[in-house]
Amino acid sequence: MEFTPRALEERARVLKEQLPSLPVSLAVVAGSGIELVLPEARKLLELAYHQVFPFPVHGLIGHTPTLSFWEVQGRGVLMFHGRFHLYQGYSAAEVAAIPRLAGLLGVSTYILTNAAGALVPTLEPGSLVVLADHLNLQGANPLVGEWGRWREPVFPDMTHAYDPDLRKLALELARQAGFAVQEGVYAGVLGPSYETPAEVRMLAQLGGTVVGMSTVQEVIAARHMGLRVLGLSLVTNYAAGIATRPLSHEEVLEAGAKAQGKLVKLLSELTTKLVAA
Ligand SMILES: O=P(O)(O)O[C@@H]1C[C@H](O)[C@@H](CO)O1
Ligand code: HPA
Numbered sequence: 001m002e003f004t005p006r007a008l009e010e011r012a013r014v015l016k017e018q019l020p021s022l023p024v025s026l027a028v029v030a031g032s033g034i035e036l037v038l039p040e041a042r043k044l045l046e047l048a049y050h051q052v053f054p055f056p057v058h059g060l061i062g063h064t065p066t067l068s069f070w071e072v073q074g075r076g077v078l079m080f081h082g083r084f085h086l087y088q089g090y091s092a093a094e095v096a097a098i099p100r101l102a103g104l105l106g107v108s109t110y111i112l113t114n115a116a117g118a119l120v121p122t123l124e125p126g127s128l129v130v131l132a133d134h135l136n137l138q139g140a141n142p143l144v145g146e147w148g149r150w151r152e153p154v155f156p157d158m159t160h161a162y163d164p165d166l167r168k169l170a171l172e173l174a175r176q177a178g179f180a181v182q183e184g185v186y187a188g189v190l191g192p193s194y195e196t197p198a199e200v201r202m203l204a205q206l207g208g209t210v211v212g213m214s215t216v217q218e219v220i221a222a223r224h225m226g227l228r229v230l231g232l233s234l235v236t237n238y239a240a241g242i243a244t245r246p247l248s249h250e251e252v253l254e255a256g257a258k259a260q261g262k263l264v265k266l267l268s269e270l271t272t273k274l275v276a277a
Contacts, residue, residue: 003054003091008101012105026108027107028113029113032253033253033260038072044070046066093142096220099218115234115236117195129182133162134185134187134219136188141220142221151224162229163230173270199240210235234256
């Protein structure tokens with residue numbers, strides 16, 4: 001059955017009745033191999049994705065697909081553990097369901113994390129990249145057809161897709177914590193095969209800093225919903241040709257798990273600041 005705006009709106013209506021009645025301001029999405037928690041907050045509820053999304057959910061190693069609801073200073077924070085990827089066979093509309101649902105539930109700020117490969121040799125695995133922009137090289141857009149007509153604007157501006165104030169705040173907090181961090185451009189490819197060394201050279205020449213297989217559809221949909229977006233890439237590996245050994249998803253998951261402490265700390269501080277603002 002086709003996934004329609006009506007189906008998502010209906011699901012959001014039902015979820016609003018199930019979720020604790022706190023004003024929700026923030027949603028956070030965890031990328032591959034990244035287990036996110038908010039150490040200073042209280043988890044009030046957890047729902048499996050098949051209870052949350054009105055389309056069939058099939059998983060991928062590295063993801064425990066659940067939505068958790070946290071209370072931070074009397075406000076609600078949604079955490080989406082795992083995302084939908086085009087390469088898994090999900091449509092662009094399904095991939096974009098997370099930010100759209102978050103928007104319907106009242107979220108105004110959308111923070112996404114992902115695991116990504118470094119396109120430049122100076123960017124070491126384990127470091128963080130605050131996304132300043134992206135290249136959508138996935139050959140898809142979540143606003144095509146009915147979803148684009150769902151709400152205004154039909155042609156959303158993407159000049160400041162990644163919110164300048166949120167970027168500044170994330171950079172400041174990461175630097176204060178002593179993390180290796182820089183701003184960069186996310187080259188979003190379809191996958192699931194990793195890039196060839198020639199593709200990696202091309203992506204770097206196009207202006208990419210990191211490469212990954214997610215993020216761009218979500219960001220387009222989030223901007224269409226009017227959400228402020230912050231994107232954080234955890235560099236899990238050097239991209240092909242820069243890396244000295246073949247790439248594997250297991251390695252990406254392992255590296256993600258090893259460095260996720262940084263993201264947990266940064267997100268915890270960001271959340272506290274943003275919820276209080
Ligand atoms: O969901 P993210 O973008 O973190 O997942 C990355 C990109 C691919 O799905 C996978 C490749 O190993 O990890
Ligand atoms: O090197 C990569 N390429 C594409 N996607 C990725 N996700 C993690 N690492 C990579």
